[in-house]
Amino acid sequence: MTPIHSADRAIRALARAGMVLLLGAGLGLAGASSSQAGGRPTITKEAFGSVSGRAVDRYTLTNGRLRVRILTYGGILQTVEVPDRHGRTANVTLGFATLDGYVTSKNPAYFGALIGRYGNRIANGRFSLDGRTYQLPINDPPNSLHGGNAGFDKRVWNAAPVTGGDSVGLRLTYVSRDGEEGYPGTLRTTVTYTITRHQGIRIDYQATTDRATVVNLTNHAYWNLGGEGTGTIDDHRLLLHASRYTPVDATLIPTGAIDPVAGTPMDFTRPTAVGARNRSAFPQIRYGRGYDHNWVLDRRDTTYRRLESAARLSDPASGRTLSVSTTEPGIQFYGGNFLDGTLYGTGGRSYRQGDGLALETQHFPDSPNHANFPSTVLRPGQVYRSTTVYQFGTTR
Numbered sequence: 193m194t195p196i197h198s199a200d201r202a203i204r205a206l207a208r209a210g211m212v213l214l215l216g217a218g219l220g221l222a223g224a225s226s227s228q229a230g231g232r233p234t235i236t237k238e239a240f241g242s243v244s245g246r247a248v249d250r251y252t253l254t255n256g257r258l259r260v261r262i263l264t265y266g267g268i269l270q271t272v273e274v275p276d277r278h279g280r281t282a283n284v285t286l287g288f289a290t291l292d293g294y295v296t297s298k299n300p301a302y303f304g305a306l307i308g309r310y311g312n313r314i315a316n317g318r319f320s321l322d323g324r325t326y327q328l329p330i331n332d333p334p335n336s337l338h339g340g341n342a343g344f345d346k347r348v349w350n351a352a353p354v355t356g357g358d359s360v361g362l363r364l365t366y367v368s369r370d371g372e373e374g375y376p377g378t379l380r381t382t383v384t385y386t387i388t389r390h391q392g393i394r395i396d397y398q399a400t401t402d403r404a405t406v407v408n409l410t411n412h413a414y415w416n417l418g419g420e421g422t423g424t425i426d427d428h429r430l431l432l433h434a435s436r437y438t439p440v441d442a443t444l445i446p447t448g449a450i451d452p453v454a455g456t457p458m459d460f461t462r463p464t465a466v467g468a469r470n471r472s473a474f475p476q477i478r479y480g481r482g483y484d485h486n487w488v489l490d491r492r493d494t495t496y497r498r499l500e501s502a503a504r505l506s507d508p509a510s511g512r513t514l515s516v517s518t519t520e521p522g523i524q525f526y527g528g529n530f531l532d533g534t535l536y537g538t539g540g541r542s543y544r545q546g547d548g549l550a551l552e553t554q555h556f557p558d559s560p561n562h563a564n565f566p567s568t569v570l571r572p573g574q575v576y577r578s579t580t581v582y583q584f585g586t587t588r
């Protein structure tokens with residue numbers, strides 16, 4: 193077995209020489225084609241441009257039936273290629289073809305990005321902790337959204353391949369300085385993407401701080417199981433293991449209530465077409481121009497350590513399925529309501545309203561301002577941990 197450190201050194205040397213790299217999982221150097229034929233997991237690296245003078249890399253992780261591309265810019269999951277029921281492969285996540293696509297547009301929809309330091313909204317960008325009040329940038333007036341103007345989605349992360357056994361991964365690290373985007377404490381974050389043997393993408397998040405702060409990390413991938421750029425996800429069937437949700441006000445800030453979904457268009461406790469009720473006049477749907485809410489997962493483990501089923505999405509046309517499990521208490525189902533046709537995606541086609549949906553596992557939005565929500569406070573000496581698995585499959 194090739195020790196990872198020496199393999200890593202070899203990779204860096206080759207990278208300096210400007211070559212594309214291939215690393216077999218615990219098997220020495222291996223070609224991508226052999227990985228596809230034999231299902232042997234591999235990770236490859238290539239230069240992908242630069243941002244403000246900092247080089248950005250793109251890693252490709254494959255295990256035969258699943259191939260994903262991850263950028264060190266924003267830790268962005270750029271493409272996810274999986275087969276349909278006939279074995280035909282398509283890229284099922286929304287994104288851009290080039291780094292410039294993300295940087296120039298500022299990726300306003302957060303395609304595929306890691307979100308931090310705080311996923312979703314904080315009311316008026318303000319919260320108090322241990323008697324001090326902190327003001328964050330108001331980038332979604334009147335609130336702060338997804339970590340502010342330059343959240344974790346706009347940072348270049350350090351990356352290192354993780355190989356061994358029958359999986360392959362990419363470990364990303366980022367140090368967010370005390371006061372960055374208004375948040376207290378230097379936060380050291382590690383996010384590891386792992387391609388599991390059975391067509392799964394596992395994301396492990398970990399963070400520590402040197403001062404009390406708030407943390408809520410997630411990934412903002414949008415899914416269209418028919419393939420990105422192929423139209424809306426109205427016909428996709430969604431199941432959410434959630435009998436309650438957190439209703440919001442007109443600015444999409446939770447009111448603090450935790451309401452039952454029963455008898456409302458928020459009820460996805462049985463698989464339901466996404467488009468069946470997303471034009472409903474139900475006030476909550478009006479506020480979000482469709483679905484843009486946090487569902488409270490029906491968990492057995494309320495210490496938030498164990499992976500439990502959260503959601504299942506299926507596309508009757510292609511037969512592709514996506515199951516999401518998480519350690520988190522909540523999931524934001526966002527129906528891509530603000531996509532307006534101005535962004536052109538990976539395959540060159542424009543993204544319009546409802547052309548993809550996000551399932552963001554998370555603690556609840558605006559938790560720092562709601563004592564009745566599970567806490568998002570992280571203190572020195574504690575370790576923030578969160579895991580989510582996106583498992584792909586097919587049905588007949």
Ligand code: BGC
Nearest residue numbers: 300301302312484524526530
């Ligand atoms: C939010 C939406 C927002 C979107 C940005 C989602 O997580 O809930 O309101 O528009 O992210 O793309």
